[in-house]
Amino acid sequence: MADKENKDVHSFFAADPEQADKAFFGRVANPDRRGFLKKTGLATMAAMVGTSIPFHRNMPIGFVPAAMASEDVLVGKDGLTLLNDRPVNAETPPHLLDDAITPTSRHFVRNNGIPPEEVDPAAWTVTIDGFVDTPMTFTIAELKAQFEVVTKALTLECGGNGRGFFNPPAKGNQWTYGAVACSEWTGVRLKDVLEKVGVKPEAVYTAHYSADTHLSGDPEKLPISRGMPISKAMTDEILIAFEMNGAALHPLNGAPLRLVVPGWPASTAQKWLTRIELRDVVHDGPKMTGKAYRVPNRQVAPGEKVKTEDFVIIERMPVKSLITFPENGAEVAGQATQVRGHAWSGDRSISKLEISIDFGTTWITAELDDAVNSGAWQNWRSDVTFPQGGYYEVWARATDSAGDMQPFAIDWNPKGYLNNTMHRVGLRVS
Ligand SMILES: Nc1nc2c(c(=O)[nH]1)N[C@H]1C(S)=C(S)[C@@H](COP(=O)(O)O)O[C@H]1N2
Numbered sequence: 487m488a489d490k491e492n493k494d495v496h497s498f499f500a501a502d503p504e505q506a507d508k509a510f511f512g513r514v515a516n517p518d519r520r521g522f523l524k525k526t527g528l529a530t531m532a533a534m535v536g537t538s539i540p541f542h543r544n545m546p547i548g549f550v551p552a553a554m555a556s557e558d559v560l561v562g563k564d565g566l567t568l569l570n571d572r573p574v575n576a577e578t579p580p581h582l583l584d585d586a587i588t589p590t591s592r593h594f595v596r597n598n599g600i601p602p603e604e605v606d607p608a609a610w611t612v613t614i615d616g617f618v619d620t621p622m623t624f625t626i627a628e629l630k631a632q633f634e635v636v637t638k639a640l641t642l643e644c645g646g647n648g649r650g651f652f653n654p655p656a657k658g659n660q661w662t663y664g665a666v667a668c669s670e671w672t673g674v675r676l677k678d679v680l681e682k683v684g685v686k687p688e689a690v691y692t693a694h695y696s697a698d699t700h701l702s703g704d705p706e707k708l709p710i711s712r713g714m715p716i717s718k719a720m721t722d723e724i725l726i727a728f729e730m731n732g733a734a735l736h737p738l739n740g741a742p743l744r745l746v747v748p749g750w751p752a753s754t755a756q757k758w759l760t761r762i763e764l765r766d767v768v769h770d771g772p773k774m775t776g777k778a779y780r781v782p783n784r785q786v787a788p789g790e791k792v793k794t795e796d797f798v799i800i801e802r803m804p805v806k807s808l809i810t811f812p813e814n815g816a817e818v819a820g821q822a823t824q825v826r827g828h829a830w831s832g833d834r835s836i837s838k839l840e841i842s843i844d845f846g847t848t849w850i851t852a853e854l855d856d857a858v859n860s861g862a863w864q865n866w867r868s869d870v871t872f873p874q875g876g877y878y879e880v881w882a883r884a885t886d887s888a889g890d891m892q893p894f895a896i897d898w899n900p901k902g903y904l905n906n907t908m909h910r911v912g913l914r915v916s
């Protein structure tokens with residue numbers, strides 16, 4: 487293969503644009519787009535990147551500018567904000583999460599590695615082994631035939647959602663609000679599958695494996711392999727899912743088969759699932775150890791250095807809510823509007839949702855729905871009348887069934903996990 491020196495770029499692209507794309511960007515650009523760009527004039531290309539391209543004469547033939555290539559990575563997604571294109575990480579602006587059930591096109595994407603390029607759902611299998619009575623391998627058709635198929639609305643939230651607001655900042659994807667979603671998932675209960683293979687008494691933890699590959703390209707390395715205590719794995723809400731919102735899973739959300747684990751960091755919900763091993767020790771796969779998906783075992787001061795042995799594995803996600811209407815920055819005509827959104831708290835339920843329009847001085851209790859099923863977020867709404875025109879902020883805070891309430895200020899931790907501070911939107915009332 488040609489080297490990446492500049493002098494070879496042109497001949498490399500001219501000889502094999504697909505190989506060149508792979509070598510330069512780690513993936514192949516959408517062929518339709520490449521064909522289109524070959525024919526397209528400079529003016530059109532400039533319009534697409536949003537400005538002129540001073541060195542356009544130096545661009546190899548068949549070359550897809552990165553500014554356009556990055557759009558290709560979110561095919562089938564609508565309005566998501568791309569945080570990183572290798573691996574692909576994209577979040578949903580809060581106002582696009584207004585639906586009770588998140589459409590697939592608006593479900594966030596959090597990849598640690600490179601998804602499998604070609605998957606054949608008919609040939610896909612998942613193996614359950616380790617500390618089980620009978621190791622077994624199932625095709626998707628066998629899962630459907632041998633276990634009860636259930637559909638549930640389930641909330642997935644990345645452990646790092648809200649990391650972007652940490653000060654001092656934490657390394658990693660700078661998620662703001664939108665690494666959360668509640669789609670409707672169809673699959674079989676993990677619990678039923680574990681009961682069928684037989685859980686040995688020594689089993690204490692699951693270990694999840696998948697078909698995505700490490701960014702380095704090293705086949706020996708896994709991008710992520712997490713797990714959960716057997717007691718959690720045996721709860722009713724955890725699915726091995728093959729459908730999302732009534733259709734096949736989106737390729738970026740784990741097609742054709744994934745785990746869905748509501749209420750815990752969504753990193754436990756392995757996509758492109760191929761194997762679940764039951765272990766007699768806490769799993770130690772990539773992103774299980776060190777400081778990954780862990781927080782200090784005590785409150786720490788912002789910026790404090792914490793020893794690795796003082797970190798503990800994150801289990802349930804904390805109480806949280808989102809205002810999905812109106813959108814931050816909206817103009818409200820006529821001094822009255824409905825305010826609405828969702829609230830959730832690990833494996834607990836939400837008991838109260840309050841909003842404030844006077845910077846937290848007084849609070850109004852919103853109307854709060856029960857969850858459509860356990861594991862789903864709860865929808866809430868409130869009709870608000872503003873006393874006069876001007877700038878207002880709407881703040882929302884949820885309280886859960888154990889009495890935990892969202893805080894005003896971030897409970898800082900070194901890796902930027904579990905940010906559940908109140909969401910607020912600024913409104914101009916005319
Ligand atoms: N195989 C595999 N599964 C994975 C990941 C991954 O990178 N590879 N990312 C995890 C993380 S960190 C999160 S937050 C969720 C995100 O699920 P989504 O991309 O469907 O929103 O998938 C989890 N499952």
Ligand SMILES: [Mo]
Pocket residue numbers: 596643644645646751752753
């Ligand atoms: Mo995550």
